[in-house]
Amino acid sequence: MRLSFCSPGALAEFLDPQQQVVVGVGRTARLHCRFSSSGPVASCWIHDREKVVLEGPRVCVTNTCSSSTLVLSDVLPVDVGSYSLFVCNRGGTAHWTISLRVIDRPDPPASCPFVSQLTPTSLVLSWSGPCYNAAGVSDPSKESDCIKMNTAGEPQWEVTSYVEVVPDTTHKARDHYHVHEKLGVGKFGEVYRMSHKQTGWVCAGKFYRARVSREKTAARQEIKLMKQLHHPKLVQCLAAYDTPSEIVMILEYIAGGELFERIVDENFEHTEPNSVNYMRQILEGIQYIHSKRIVHLDLKPENIVCVNSAGTLIKIIDFGLASKLEAGKHLMVLHGTPEFVAPEVVNYEPVDLATDMWSIGVICYILLSGESPFQGNSDAETLALVTAAQWEFNPESFDGITDEAKDFISGLLREDKRTRLSCEKALAHPWIALFDDSNSRSTKSLNKDKMRRFLARQKWKKTGKALLALKRMVHCSKSDALHSPSISVDANALGKEAEQAVASLEKQLWSEPRFHRALHDLTESCGATVHLACTIQGYPDPEVVWLFDEAPLEKTRRVQMNYDKNGICTLTLAQVQPGDSGIYKCCASNSLGQARCSARLTVQL
Numbered sequence: 165m166r167l168s169f170c171s172p173g174a175l176a177e178f179l180d181p182q183q184q185v186v187v188g189v190g191r192t193a194r195l196h197c198r199f200s201s202s203g204p205v206a207s208c209w210i211h212d213r214e215k216v217v218l219e220g221p222r223v224c225v226t227n228t229c230s231s232s233t234l235v236l237s238d239v240l241p242v243d244v245g246s247y248s249l250f251v252c253n254r255g256g257t258a259h260w261t262i263s264l265r266v267i268d269r270p271d272p273p274a275s276c277p278f279v280s281q282l283t284p285t286s287l288v289l290s291w292s293g294p295c296y297n298a299a300g301v302s303d304p305s306k307e308s309d310c311i312k313m314n315t316a317g318e319p320q321w322e323v324t325s326y327v328e329v330v331p332d333t334t335h336k337a338r339d340h341y342h343v344h345e346k347l348g349v350g351k352f353g354e355v356y357r358m359s360h361k362q363t364g365w366v367c368a369g370k371f372y373r374a375r376v377s378r379e380k381t382a383a384r385q386e387i388k389l390m391k392q393l394h395h396p397k398l399v400q401c402l403a404a405y406d407t408p409s410e411i412v413m414i415l416e417y418i419a420g421g422e423l424f425e426r427i428v429d430e431n432f433e434h435t436e437p438n439s440v441n442y443m444r445q446i447l448e449g450i451q452y453i454h455s456k457r458i459v460h461l462d463l464k465p466e467n468i469v470c471v472n473s474a475g476t477l478i479k480i481i482d483f484g485l486a487s488k489l490e491a492g493k494h495l496m497v498l499h500g501t502p503e504f505v506a507p508e509v510v511n512y513e514p515v516d517l518a519t520d521m522w523s524i525g526v527i528c529y530i531l532l533s534g535e536s537p538f539q540g541n542s543d544a545e546t547l548a549l550v551t552a553a554q555w556e557f558n559p560e561s562f563d564g565i566t567d568e569a570k571d572f573i574s575g576l577l578r579e580d581k582r583t584r585l586s587c588e589k590a591l592a593h594p595w596i597a598l599f600d601d602s603n604s605r606s607t608k609s610l611n612k613d614k615m616r617r618f619l620a621r622q623k624w625k626k627t628g629k630a631l632l633a634l635k636r637m638v639h640c641s642k643s644d645a646l647h648s649p650s651i652s653v654d655a656n657a658l659g660k661e662a663e664q665a666v667a668s669l670e671k672q673l674w675s676e677p678r679f680h681r682a683l684h685d686l687t688e689s690c691g692a693t694v695h696l697a698c699t700i701q702g703y704p705d706p707e708v709v710w711l712f713d714e715a716p717l718e719k720t721r722r723v724q725m726n727y728d729k730n731g732i733c734t735l736t737l738a739q740v741q742p743g744d745s746g747i748y749k750c751c752a753s754n755s756l757g758q759a760r761c762s763a764r765l766t767v768q769l
């Protein structure tokens with residue numbers, strides 16, 4: 165009788181693993197993962213989902229059957245990123261990712277300081293370069309030109325009147341603008357600081373990646389939509405270029421950077437009243453687009469930016485996913501960022517204005533607590549928490565936050581979109597409408613550490629490409645929705661070399677059968693129950709046959725055979741008789757070979 169166990173075995177399970185390791189340049193980073201797994205294991209580390217981490221002068225990997233440790237000595241800035249440990253056992257391959265943050269003294273600012281919003285009495289001085297960094301002070305940037313403030317009569321920079329934008333189809337953006345440093349990279353292209361050649365006006369240019377017609381349509385759609393939006397809380401479109409070689413949208417330049425980055429700055433006061441002020445501005449901007457039946461569909465902290473680095477005014481940017489709702493038509497979308505999308509997006513159900521209100525609720529939750537309400541260990545887990553609309557106020561993180569604030573968030577994070585607060589209702593909510601700086605009981609400073617961690621994680625995610633697979637807007641009928649793929653995540657996408665390394669892990673498990681613990685000779689009295697046991701290792705899992713005096717044994721009421729997933733093989737003989745005396749053999753075989761071991765049983769009268 166051939167024995168094999170059919171249980172495929174369980175995936176390795178990571179035990180209380182590290183999530184992030186922070187290390188200074190030149191120091192040693194120790195990335196350690198413990199896991200529980202049965203049977204043979206093979207593992208490898210992959211850097212940034214691309215590069216297989218190999219042993220070298222600076223790299224040491226130590227593997228055991230229940231852990232793996234990667235030690236990187238003399239850490240360099242390029243070592244930063246995600247390190248994924250892939251562990252393969254007979255149940256399949258599991259992985260865990262640790263992010264390594266390397267702290268270095270910042271580089272000097274990328275450009276010299278430049279001036280915008282020049283008026284006779286004020287100017288905004290901006291520069292781009294590395295942001296907050298704990299490890300030291302950079303060298304200074306290059307000096308700016310000398311600026312004189314007696315510029316009465318010159319045009320002011322703030323957009324006060326709105327012009328009708330007609331895309332220029334005969335010129336390129338560079339014909340009219342100098343292109344300076346890169347301000348950001350997004351899903352649809354790159355954004356640069358620009359200055360108008362004739363007037364010197366500073367603005368931002370979004371250069372779309374518009375190679376194929378689908379990308380061109382998407383770019384034109386964003387420009388068409390932006391042209392209609394004129395509100396002080398929304399970034400303004402000032403011009404557009406649409407030629408066969410490029411599509412560029414010129415936007416007012418917003419100098420203050422992302423709101424959350426600003427909040428974590430040491431010199432910045434982060435309180436609940438300040439948060440009300442930001443939320444009110446977000447609501448005002450969104451109320452305006454909602455009045456035009458436009459949904460933003462990508463509201464998240466990085467799309468809320470500060471007008472300048474001195475005040476508390478913000479604007480909403482990035483209308484790349486925005487869409488106009490049309491009466492009588494359902495709009496279903498397959499895009500967004502897992503932590504911020506509403507359940508109806510994940511479920512591929514029709515979205516509406518209330519879909520933005522959910523995201524506003526998530527932003528407010530993070531603003532007050534630094535914690536992301538639906539953050540799971542993977543995008544798939546995050547999406548599952550969103551669809552279950554499963555969230556709560558962590559008492560420790562919301563300690564000292566007013567009940568009005570919690571009630572406001574509760575009014576937005578409702579699974580049923582019909583019951584969520586609208587912009588009007590949110591603006592009229594006591595937390596927004598009645599809160600002001602004189603409300604002394606909650607002017608306590610909010611803790612910024614959690615928000616710093618949130619920002620670090622967002623950055624890492626952006627570089628780790630763990631973004632929701634993005635598809636452009638799809639307008640479709642209900643029946644289409646049934647056939648459409650569910651929202652998908654490309655967090656597991658690996659580079660070619662990494663994919664091969666992970667695929668070859670299973671081969672490393674391969675080994676011919678071997679007896680880890682052999683059978684022993686036994687002498688027993690007549691009538692006793694005898695256990696003959698041995699442990700077999702090998703992969704693919706060996707098949708086992710028991711022989712008694714060279715003849716295969718069959719299972720009967722008296723003769724039982726067991727083979728468990730840990731490779732333990734037991735032959736149990738009940739009520740042994742003198743006739744059971746003899747040589748028992750256990751034979752194990754797989755595609756790579758076979759092994760046997762034997763023992764003599766003597767039954768005494």
Ligand code: ATP
Binds near residue numbers: 484
């Ligand atoms: P994503 O959806 O991936 O965020 P996107 O392609 O839609 O990206 P935007 O969000 O519009 O692009 O821009 C990318 C980045 O460029 C922003 O996060 C911001 O840092 C910067 N940026 C965009 N517009 C402006 C602007 N008007 N002024 C200053 N910086 C800007």
Ligand code: MG
Binds near residue numbers: 350
């Ligand atoms: Mg953006």
